[in-house]
Amino acid sequence: MIDLFAGCGGMTSGFVAAKNYKPVMSVEFNFEAAATYAANFGESHTRYADIADIPDDDIPEADVIIGGPPCQGFSNLGSKNVHDPRNKLWKEYIRFVRHANPRVFIIENVDRFFSSSEFALLKSEVRPGGLLEEYHLEAGFLLAADFGVPQRRKRTIVIGSRIGKIPLPTPTHAPEGAMGDLPTWHGTRAVLEGLPAVPATKEFPDSWISMFGERVRGVFKTPELHIGRNPTQLSLDRYRHIPPGGGRFDLPxxxxxxxxxxxxxxxxxxxxxxxxxxPSLTIRTEFYKPEKGQYLHPQWERDNPANSVDRPITHYEAARLQSFPDSFGWCGSKIEVARQIGNAVPPMLAEAIAHHLKPFLEGKSDKTDTARPLPCRLCDSPQ
Known part of the structure; x- marks a missing residue:
């Protein structure tokens, strides 16, 4: 497989965990994110580069391409002007598809992408005469919580296939009280309970490595990201008034x-x-700022404030809510690592997609019940 716009490697992490998927190339323009990817999956196939600078001859054949091109810039795809800067990244994604000739490609994007003019133009490229005319597209929304991730993260997923129609995977988990016998969604307790309420430090360890010939901070294992902040007294006073599920409207x-x-x-x-x-709401790139969203720790007791945890979640907790394993390594500054966490595809969601694709790639889709719930590491091994 090839991972384009790979970020820190959340999607690759899920595919590798599903077994039998081997990354042969990844491309990432951000240095710290590329370093994190390389630290986990190998530097030799990781290209820290502008995707446009990768020559056609360097693109290997692959069974699967995964990635999430930025939504901006796709609106002019139909012009066929490869030099238009607004559509360069989408043109590059399609260039990789045409040269790697994957049997399947997966696109992950924000939920609003599904109803955008950009997506309409993508669909036009699978029609006769289009750049992707040999592919069939299936697309829709997947909610990370429906696949065992303790987070209500809704994303558009597109499956492009030249080996026949491949539907989107069906949920393996469901809200409490929903019909059926699926396991219920995981709450934040599944990954946050038992972690130290007061982080022991406010800084990452002072360690550095060399990656792509440059120095970068890291590699930090996920538990080393449990770092605190220095909130003002005003912030602390605000935190103490917010109950679980509450927000700014609860403040005096x-x-x-x-x-x-x-x-x-x-x-x-x-x-x-x-x-x-x-589950938490979507973990974004500034999860350490409560003024940006629902990021205060869930522990709160009205009648016993000493038992409340009045702080935003840490990098470690955000990574766990994204379903990254504790063994995952990270490179970069606090801000850069936070961006990597918030921008990533949750590995458990990617793993569910990878498992779903297997019978189609192996030619067994007519013999396999792909709707069968797959094992969930949070269900099988509660934290």
Whole structure:
């Protein structure tokens, strides 16, 4: 397989965990993210480069291409102008598909991509005469919580196949009370309970390695990302008023910022606190800032504040909510690692997709029940 716009390797992590998938090339433009990928999956096949700088002759054949090209820039794909900077990255993705000739390609993108003009133009390329005319497209939304990830992260997934129609995978988990016999969604408790309430440090270890001929901080194992911050007294006072599932609307007037006081609706997850018994909301790149979303630790007791954990989640906790294993290694600064975590495809979601593709790639789809729930490492090995 080839991983394009690979980031830190969340999608590759899931495919490798599914077994029988071997990465033969990854391409990532961000140095720290490429270093993280290389630290986990090998530097020899990792290309720290602009995808446009990879020559056609360097593109290996592959059974599968995975990746999530940025949504911006695809709107002018139909112009067939390969030099248009707005569509360069999408053109490059398609160039890789045409030269690697994969049997299947997977595109992951934000949920709004499904209803965008960009996606409409992608569909036009599988029609006769299009750049991808030999492929059949299936697309829709997948919710990470439906596949064992303790996070309500909704994404558009596109499966392009030249070996016959491949539907999207069916959920392996369901909300509590839903019909059927699937395991219930995992709440944050599955991965956060038992971790130290007070991080022992506010900094990553002072370690460095060389990657692609340059020095970079790391490699840090995921538990080493359990670092704290220095909130102001005002922030602490705000945190203490927020119950699980609550947010800025739970604050007394004297603790509201002017913009919150004047904006009575919207941004309901701002200064929000997670709940133990429910998946988190989407983990974004600035999860360490509660003013950006529902990122306060779920532990809270109204009548016993000393038992509350009044802080945002740590990098370690965010990585766990994304379903990264503790053995995963990270490179870069605190801000860069946070970006890698927030931008990643949850490995357990990618693993579910990888398992789903196997019978089609192995020519056994007519003999295999691909809707069968797959093993979940959170179910099988509770934290």
């Amino acid at each position: 007037d004297h603790l509201l910022s002017r913009c919150w006081r004047e904006k009575k609706t919207g941004t309901t997850d701002v200064m929000g606190r997670m709940r133990w018994d429910a």
